[in-house]
Amino acid sequence: MQVPAPFEYQRATSVDHALELLARLGPEARLLAGGHSLLPMMKLRLAAPEYLIDLDGLASELGYVREHPTTSGPPAIRSGSPPARTSGSPCDELRIGAMTRHRELLESELLATRLTIFRDAEQVIADPVVRNRGTIGGALCQADPAEDLSAVCAAVDARMVIRGPEGERVVDMRDFYRGPYETAVGDGEMLVEIRVPLLDASGSAYEKVNRRVGDWAVAAAAASVSLTRGTIERAGIALTAVGAAVKSTDAEEALSGRPPSDELFAQAGALAAAACSPASDQRGSAEYKRHVVGVLTRRALRRATARALLEVERCT
Amino acid sequence: MHVTVWVNDQEYTRYVEPRLLLVHFLRDELDLTGTHWGCDTSNCGTCVVLMDGEPVKSCTVLAATAAGHEIRTVEGLERGGVLDPVQQGFTEEHGLQCGFCTSGMMLTARALLDRNPAPTDEEIREAISGQICRCTGYATIVRSIRWAAEHATEEVSG
Numbered sequence: 001m002q003v004p005a006p007f008e009y010q011r012a013t014s015v016d017h018a019l020e021l022l023a024r025l026g027p028e029a030r031l032l033a034g035g036h037s038l039l040p041m042m043k044l045r046l047a048a049p050e051y052l053i054d055l056d057g058l059a060s061e062l063g064y065v066r067e068h069p070t071t072s073g074p075p076a077i078r079s080g081s082p083p084a085r086t087s088g089s090p091c092d093e094l095r096i097g098a099m100t101r102h103r104e105l106l107e108s109e110l111l112a113t114r115l116t117i118f119r120d121a122e123q124v125i126a127d128p129v130v131r132n133r134g135t136i137g138g139a140l141c142q143a144d145p146a147e148d149l150s151a152v153c154a155a156v157d158a159r160m161v162i163r164g165p166e167g168e169r170v171v172d173m174r175d176f177y178r179g180p181y182e183t184a185v186g187d188g189e190m191l192v193e194i195r196v197p198l199l200d201a202s203g204s205a206y207e208k209v210n211r212r213v214g215d216w217a218v219a220a221a222a223a224s225v226s227l228t229r230g231t232i233e234r235a236g237i238a239l240t241a242v243g244a245a246v247k248s249t250d251a252e253e254a255l256s257g258r259p260p261s262d263e264l265f266a267q268a269g270a271l272a273a274a275a276c277s278p279a280s281d282q283r284g285s286a287e288y289k290r291h292v293v294g295v296l297t298r299r300a301l302r303r304a305t306a307r308a309l310l311e312v313e314r315c316t
Numbered sequence: 317m318h319v320t321v322w323v324n325d326q327e328y329t330r331y332v333e334p335r336l337l338l339v340h341f342l343r344d345e346l347d348l349t350g351t352h353w354g355c356d357t358s359n360c361g362t363c364v365v366l367m368d369g370e371p372v373k374s375c376t377v378l379a380a381t382a383a384g385h386e387i388r389t390v391e392g393l394e395r396g397g398v399l400d401p402v403q404q405g406f407t408e409e410h411g412l413q414c415g416f417c418t419s420g421m422m423l424t425a426r427a428l429l430d431r432n433p434a435p436t437d438e439e440i441r442e443a444i445s446g447q448i449c450r451c452t453g454y455a456t457i458v459r460s461i462r463w464a465a466e467h468a469t470e471e472v473s474g
Binding site: 001002003004005006007008009011032035036039040042043052054056057103126127128129130132133213214 | 317333334335336337340356357358359361364367370371372373376377378380381384424442443445446447
């Protein structure tokens with residue numbers, strides 16, 4: 001029987017309460033979101049916190065996907081109902097609460113139309129029952145090297161809102177992800193929101209290879225593309241499970257300012273494959289994974305660009 | 317710590333260790349052994365119960381977290397001596413051999429049909445894709461759930 005080591009249990013009733021508890025209980029306290037990464041680690045004694053602060057009660061305060069209007073500037077986060085969206089007002093950012101569950105991300109119409117990469121990824125994250133509990137904030141903070149949403153967030157230039165006793169700070173994925181199981185979230189702090197820019201004429205896609213439903217990725221590639229007058233204005237590429245520093249900067253730079261084509265995508269795929277550092281394990285050899293990265297990067301770019309072109313068509 | 321959980325429309329309070337998992341709370345504290353306990357790693361899905369109407373793997377939920385939520389187990393599917401159409405469907409279509417995965421499968425099926433009363437076979441297969449059956453090859457399970465969907469409004473007698 002696998003059971004976690006003993007701990008003291010606290011239940012947070014709000015973000016402020018969670019921060020108070022973190023301050024009072026000190027660095028031996030851990031936050032419990034959906035529990036589908038932390039509890040398995042605790043069963044294996046890879047984690048043995050003295051205190052567990054359950055965020056289950058914050059599922060409504062921090063469970064949302066909404067557009068943030070450009071015109072008005074309300075505070076980013078507040079408890080209670082979200083600000084009503086004026087019909088037709090331009091929105092330049094999408095905001096996702098850290099306790100938003102995988103299932104809500106998968107079923108969000110807003111994400112499906114504006115940031116399709118989230119739907120792509122959520123279809124292949126764990127299984128439907130696990131997705132009922134797991135949260136985006138929990139996944140990002142666990143920072144498992146085979147976890148999907150870190151690459152998704154990196155590819156679309158998401159920024160992470162971290163709240164602590166001193167207030168809020170906002171970091172991009174490059175600063176957030178410090179390596180396996182390590183993030184920029186410090187003692188006494190918590191991730192509360194993910195902010196994703198909404199760019200015109202853009203598309204995004206996620207491609208993953210795994211051995212069976214619910215398994216971690218052998219490898220996966222996340223891509224986003226923004227077009228201007230027939231050329232790629234900016235591209236975001238990030239990889240999962242292949243030891244990459246999340247972003248594939250070489251591949252991104254190769255795409256910038258050039259017209260999209262299959263040859264160009266293949267070239268970007270080769271650059272991404274060359275820059276990653278996969279390890280041989282039971283899911284495949286390093287050589288095989290590197291090959292998969294090249295193919296998946298090319299496919300993700302192709303789909304992201306097709307979606308961007310559709311977006312251009314819709315807007316003209 | 318004292319934990320109060322609603323299970324099958326009944327309130328239960330027990331004094332438990334905070335680390336107690338919901339599956340053991342149900343089986344060992346409440347004697348509701350219809351919820352099975354399998355892989356312990358949230359892979360097999362035999363421990364699935366409904367939490368506020370949605371399937372969750374009870375080996376990966378603390379009993380303490382379940383406090384304040386409504387839990388439904390396989391014991392709560394039957395109502396007043398009348399089997400749930402899902403239970404009847406598993407009987408009619410031979411949806412089980414050894415029965416180890418069955419309670420979890422039936423609860424996921426119930427939640428699916430509550431949201432989507434007429435699912436396609438593909439939707440049924442997607443819904444149960446987090447649960448493992450080693451006997452039936454899934455074909456009879458899918459048929460059982462389809463039977464339940466087709467007989468949802470009929471009076472099914474136990």
